[in-house]
Amino acid sequence: MAPHRASRDLTAATAPSFVLDRREAIPALLGRHEDFLIVAGLSGTSRDVAALTNNGTHAYILTGAMGAACMMGLGLALGRPDRRVLVVTGDGELLMNIGALATIAVMNPPNLSIVCVDNGHYGETGYQRSHTSLGTDLERMAAGAGIRLTRTIEQQADIAAGARLIREGNATSFVLLRVKPTEPPRDQRLLDPTGGRIRFRASLLGG
Amino acid sequence: MMAEAQPRGEPAGWQDEVFDLLRRHQVTQFAYVPDAGHKILIDRSLADPDVYSIPLTTEEEGVALLAGTDLGGGRGVLLMQSSGVGNCVNMLSLINSGRFPFLTLVSMRGDFGEANAWQYPMGQATVSVLEAMGVMCLRADNPAEAIATVDAALTMVFQAGRAVAVLFTQKLLGAKRF
Numbered sequence: 001m002a003p004h005r006a007s008r009d010l011t012a013a014t015a016p017s018f019v020l021d022r023r024e025a026i027p028a029l030l031g032r033h034e035d036f037l038i039v040a041g042l043s044g045t046s047r048d049v050a051a052l053t054n055n056g057t058h059a060y061i062l063t064g065a066m067g068a069a070c071m072m073g074l075g076l077a078l079g080r081p082d083r084r085v086l087v088v089t090g091d092g093e094l095l096m097n098i099g100a101l102a103t104i105a106v107m108n109p110p111n112l113s114i115v116c117v118d119n120g121h122y123g124e125t126g127y128q129r130s131h132t133s134l135g136t137d138l139e140r141m142a143a144g145a146g147i148r149l150t151r152t153i154e155q156q157a158d159i160a161a162g163a164r165l166i167r168e169g170n171a172t173s174f175v176l177l178r179v180k181p182t183e184p185p186r187d188q189r190l191l192d193p194t195g196g197r198i199r200f201r202a203s204l205l206g207g
Numbered sequence: 208m209m210a211e212a213q214p215r216g217e218p219a220g221w222q223d224e225v226f227d228l229l230r231r232h233q234v235t236q237f238a239y240v241p242d243a244g245h246k247i248l249i250d251r252s253l254a255d256p257d258v259y260s261i262p263l264t265t266e267e268e269g270v271a272l273l274a275g276t277d278l279g280g281g282r283g284v285l286l287m288q289s290s291g292v293g294n295c296v297n298m299l300s301l302i303n304s305g306r307f308p309f310l311t312l313v314s315m316r317g318d319f320g321e322a323n324a325w326q327y328p329m330g331q332a333t334v335s336v337l338e339a340m341g342v343m344c345l346r347a348d349n350p351a352e353a354i355a356t357v358d359a360a361l362t363m364v365f366q367a368g369r370a371v372a373v374l375f376t377q378k379l380l381g382a383k384r385f
Contacts, residue, residue, distance in 0.1 A: 062301075068271035068301050071270075072274050073275060075277075097268065099263075100268050106262060194304065200278055
């Protein structure tokens with residue numbers, strides 16, 4: 001069947017770009033994570049952020065509500081122009097609510113950055129392939145949605161430029177971080193959605 | 208496109224009063240999917256330099272947005288049509304499980320005097336769907352009720368931390384003519 005063959009060919013062409021290890025690349029890209037208010041999307045990225053921040057109170061970690069992370073980041077960024085807000089999400093979650101990129105582009109808060117950790121797979125459910133290892137390019141979709149600052153990071157040498165973009169961008173920025181489909185850090189997530197809300201607000205707002 | 212759906216014989220002033228009420232309660236994020244029933248609220252938010260007026264591609268974006276608004280200590284409202292309620296179902300898990308305050312104003316279709324058959328399934332399921340996901344529903348059938356009900360909902364949401372939908376019915380809004 002021709003469409004299937006086309007997908008496989010495309011995969012072969014793009015596969016070499018999924019080479020970075022998320023357990024090294026994400027800490028390197030984020031740097032001093034305390035500088036951000038962070039919303040982490042479910043599955044792999046929630047484990048990445050929980051491990052990196054040691055479940056810090058400056059991170060709200062989702063373990064459900066697939067598709068929520070980017071829009072939560074927008075609501076937070078609009079309300080807190082004094083802080084830099086970082087969304088860390090995966091390719092699967094972003095694909096589920098891809099229209100959010102258009103909404104975010106329209107609002108364009110300069111203090112919001114989105115890092116999409118793209119491993120081309122749905123790791124949580126058994127590493128089924130996602131659309132991004134079958135031809136979908138999320139950086140191009142973000143740019144097409146109207147996000148002005150976008151970048152794809154595929155190798156170590158690109159990380160510094162990405163780190164600058166998420167910290168210094170004067171418009172909403174989007175970084176697609178391509179990584180190998182390997183396991184995120186050991187699970188140490190806070191799994192209480194209400195407790196996570198209460199402590200995030202207490203830390204940010206006091207009281 | 209639903210301009211003719213203004214309530215017949217009723218001045219539109221109640222929607223201005225609802226907007227002013229929301230503003231007095233420090234609501235500064237107005238998320239919406241374009242809708243004739245909410246036209247005045249949407250236009251007022253677009254014209255107000257002190258609020259964010261946020262056009263959504265689908266209603267569930269607004270649910271997640273308002274959770275983020277709350278994390279930052281702000282207040283927002285989701286303006287949608289009853290058909291959009293169906294697009295929110297799973298995302299309301301976030302509101303429910305995180306106990307986020309949540310306020311939505313829903314303009315009803317598929318109820319009193321609806322001429323478009325396509326609107327009935329979601330219109331008639333709106334209350335069941337919202338209640339199933341833990342959102343309380345308050346109906347408003349006339350302008351006085353609309354203002355009083357939004358006022359009550361603001362207290363329930365931002366003081367008691369609940370999730371509340373105010374339903375502006377077609378008795379209030381008028382049924383779209385075809």
